Amino acid sequence: MSVADTSAWGALTEHADSIATRSIRELFAADSGRGAAMSVRAGDLYIDYSKHRINGETLRLLHLLARETHLFEQRDAMLRGDRINVSENRSVLHTALRRRRDEKLFLDGHDVVQDVHAVLDAMGDFTDRVRDGSWTGADGGAITTVVNIGIGGSDLGPVMVHRALREYCDGPDVRFVSNVDPSDLLSTLADLDPATTLFVVVSKTFSTFETMANAHAARRWLVDELGEDAVGKHFVAVSTNADLVAEFGIEPSNVFGFWDWVGGRYSVGSAVGLSVMAAIGRERFAEFLEGFRIVDEHFATAPIQSNAPVILGLLSVWYASVLDADARAVLPYANDLARLPAYLQQLAMESNGKSVRGDGKPVGVPTGEVIWGEAGTNGQHAFHQLLHQGTRLVPADFIGFARAGQDVASSDGGTAMHEVLTANMFAQSRVLAFGKTRVEVIADGVDPNLAPHKVMPGDRPSTTILAPELSPSTLGQIIALYEHQVFVQGAVWGIDSFDQWGVELGKASAVELAPALASGGGPSDAMDSSTRELVAAFWKERA
Numbered sequence: 001m002s003v004a005d006t007s008a009w010g011a012l013t014e015h016a017d018s019i020a021t022r023s024i025r026e027l028f029a030a031d032s033g034r035g036a037a038m039s040v041r042a043g044d045l046y047i048d049y050s051k052h053r054i055n056g057e058t059l060r061l062l063h064l065l066a067r068e069t070h071l072f073e074q075r076d077a078m079l080r081g082d083r084i085n086v087s088e089n090r091s092v093l094h095t096a097l098r099r100r101r102d103e104k105l106f107l108d109g110h111d112v113v114q115d116v117h118a119v120l121d122a123m124g125d126f127t128d129r130v131r132d133g134s135w136t137g138a139d140g141g142a143i144t145t146v147v148n149i150g151i152g153g154s155d156l157g158p159v160m161v162h163r164a165l166r167e168y169c170d171g172p173d174v175r176f177v178s179n180v181d182p183s184d185l186l187s188t189l190a191d192l193d194p195a196t197t198l199f200v201v202v203s204k205t206f207s208t209f210e211t212m213a214n215a216h217a218a219r220r221w222l223v224d225e226l227g228e229d230a231v232g233k234h235f236v237a238v239s240t241n242a243d244l245v246a247e248f249g250i251e252p253s254n255v256f257g258f259w260d261w262v263g264g265r266y267s268v269g270s271a272v273g274l275s276v277m278a279a280i281g282r283e284r285f286a287e288f289l290e291g292f293r294i295v296d297e298h299f300a301t302a303p304i305q306s307n308a309p310v311i312l313g314l315l316s317v318w319y320a321s322v323l324d325a326d327a328r329a330v331l332p333y334a335n336d337l338a339r340l341p342a343y344l345q346q347l348a349m350e351s352n353g354k355s356v357r358g359d360g361k362p363v364g365v366p367t368g369e370v371i372w373g374e375a376g377t378n379g380q381h382a383f384h385q386l387l388h389q390g391t392r393l394v395p396a397d398f399i400g401f402a403r404a405g406q407d408v409a410s411s412d413g414g415t416a417m418h419e420v421l422t423a424n425m426f427a428q429s430r431v432l433a434f435g436k437t438r439v440e441v442i443a444d445g446v447d448p449n450l451a452p453h454k455v456m457p458g459d460r461p462s463t464t465i466l467a468p469e470l471s472p473s474t475l476g477q478i479i480a481l482y483e484h485q486v487f488v489q490g491a492v493w494g495i496d497s498f499d500q501w502g503v504e505l506g507k508a509s510a511v512e513l514a515p516a517l518a519s520g521g522g523p524s525d526a527m528d529s530s531t532r533e534l535v536a537a538f539w540k541e542r543a
């Protein structure tokens, strides 16, 4: 059944009209306990969802929507390993990556938790050796730099986590190459010595064009200097495709596997996190996984009223589908989380940027969200103007931390910079929600002619996620929170959130066009007129 055919859907669309008559300011005025009532804890995360365009009735109807779309049955099906990725006939078990060693989860009669821990142990042994210098390069020296080559889910997670856990990095320098733009690889290798560099080639399929192009170029760079025999000491792979890895020339003992039941964008807790483990060590990586597990457990067991991913997932459906919001801003008030918006773009947009349901029928309501954002406070000095006074509805997620890893005094000498940062975060969500009326503006002595420019409409929704500190555990908790939020959206919409067929045609088209841009190529009459002219302009510029 389409979400649009549920009784909750009809009631929610009617309810949207009535909630539109009451601003967030009014909703707060009517209930002095709203801030406490509309907040929830998941693990170490305190999540405030009070500054939303909702009341008790909205939540009641969203809960009904969850029940009518069998959200909890779908959750349980995912967690026990049913093949819920219907278009690829696969289980979806990234949650198995964070099960404890003594747990069991049988898939087709086989305990996958044992497989997960066997790979984690191998990753731990390998990264221990890289970190303590006993894994040596071809000339006997220790590895000082690890270069992760991958793209999409084989890059965004490791990049984001490595940066987020900067203060925990005490291993080799880790760098990332993803783009097939040669400048990415060349700028990364420019100051490196092949003798002390280790490449981790990460690709679930081991056939992604960009990754293979970069891996082969890196291999040539290494072999030119150290010879063919050096490859075994300087290349390891992370993949589900052992045959293609062997063809590339990486020894089976240097391959860290994962499974088709881990989607690329859900894979940072698998061997895809190998370079992160090299940077932070196996103990910290275990804490990272434990963070995920804490929120997995919460998602699996908390009642609907206090289940954070369920609440946040239903709220995002409310905005995206009922209130027609196109976008959501992700605003981490932590510079080290600067890559979180990019990571969440893949997680949310590749999962739910779809218009048909798992059974191939149209979803029938707007789906997906355009996720974008930037670390605070930088965004305040760029695009927050539109959030505050523009005409578009853009719900925002604020993410902050009570403690900074390192702190310094602010300009007044008395306040710490982290306190200023957090004051800015709380101030932004407050101003977005409550705004400033014309009466208040004029009471400040503003010229009435200028007042319209200074009125802040308010009523702009946001969620605030506050964690004690940015640590491996809290980072794992935040990622799992978003993973399950995305799951909740997809389950309500009836979407298969775990395939990505929309990416394929573009790849095939690039392969088709490549000869026109390779030497001896050029425009052809078979091309559409725009592509033909672009190819012609490319060749003219190159001449």
Ligand SMILES: O=P(O)(O)OC[C@H]1O[C@H](O)[C@H](O)[C@@H](O)[C@@H]1O
Residues within 6 Å of the ligand: 151, 152, 153, 154, 202, 203, 204, 205, 206, 207, 208, 211, 264, 265, 350, 500, 503
């Ligand atoms: O890990 P790989 O097989 O190289 O895939 C890398 C990425 O490429 C694909 O095109 C998909 O859209 C992504 O979901 C995937 O993460």
